[in-house]
Amino acid sequence: MQKKAQFEKKVSFNFYQYIWIFIAAGLLGYLVETLWCLIKNGYIESRKSLVLGHLSLAYSIGAVLLTLVLVRFQNSKPVKIFLISFVTGTVTEYICSLGQEIIFGSVAWDYSDLPLNINGRVCLLYSLFWGVLGLAWVKLLIPLFNKIFTAFKLPHENILIWAFIAFFVFDCALSAGAALRMNDRQSGNAADNIVEEFLDSAYPDEKMREIYANSESVD
Numbered sequence: 001m002q003k004k005a006q007f008e009k010k011v012s013f014n015f016y017q018y019i020w021i022f023i024a025a026g027l028l029g030y031l032v033e034t035l036w037c038l039i040k041n042g043y044i045e046s047r048k049s050l051v052l053g054h055l056s057l058a059y060s061i062g063a064v065l066l067t068l069v070l071v072r073f074q075n076s077k078p079v080k081i082f083l084i085s086f087v088t089g090t091v092t093e094y095i096c097s098l099g100q101e102i103i104f105g106s107v108a109w110d111y112s113d114l115p116l117n118i119n120g121r122v123c124l125l126y127s128l129f130w131g132v133l134g135l136a137w138v139k140l141l142i143p144l145f146n147k148i149f150t151a152f153k154l155p156h157e158n159i160l161i162w163a164f165i166a167f168f169v170f171d172c173a174l175s176a177g178a179a180l181r182m183n184d185r186q187s188g189n190a191a192d193n194i195v196e197e198f199l200d201s202a203y204p205d206e207k208m209r210e211i212y213a214n215s216e217s218v219d
Contacts, residue, residue: 049108108215186217
């Protein structure tokens, strides 16, 4: 019992480390999705979630949530870890899909053709994948993160992290603005201020379709 308590105390992450996990998972997700598109379709296509940064936010959010939820369960039974990951991943995927539809008016995936899906946003097959991923996360990735963060200490880490946060917030606002402006253009609304004129110039429909090549508009 004492050994378990000591281990759980050792494997804990601070705010900055969770941001690094967010960044690393988002970049990895972007690379995986891009590679999968290349293998499946034979060409490279944009799989990023924002207009500037090359992150896949579903992976970023999923990684942080899995770590937050599962970091205390490394000594739990595999069935428990699987079920917790199953639920966490499913809820995360649903929220990401719903959030994209509400903010951007589009969806990046649709499971409507797969059995046991909920509104096409989640389905049993991918929820099972989340459960398996959670087991690997607890047994392999959380200990790996702990080793990396223990071994490497970046100078001025707080400055780097807050600079990223500032850029990320700006990127989110710009991406949302560009997507909303695209919807306005498709509705026939002309730009009526300098911000909308900038968005029309910097992010016309062709550019937005290139950035969000995997997304489909929701009527």
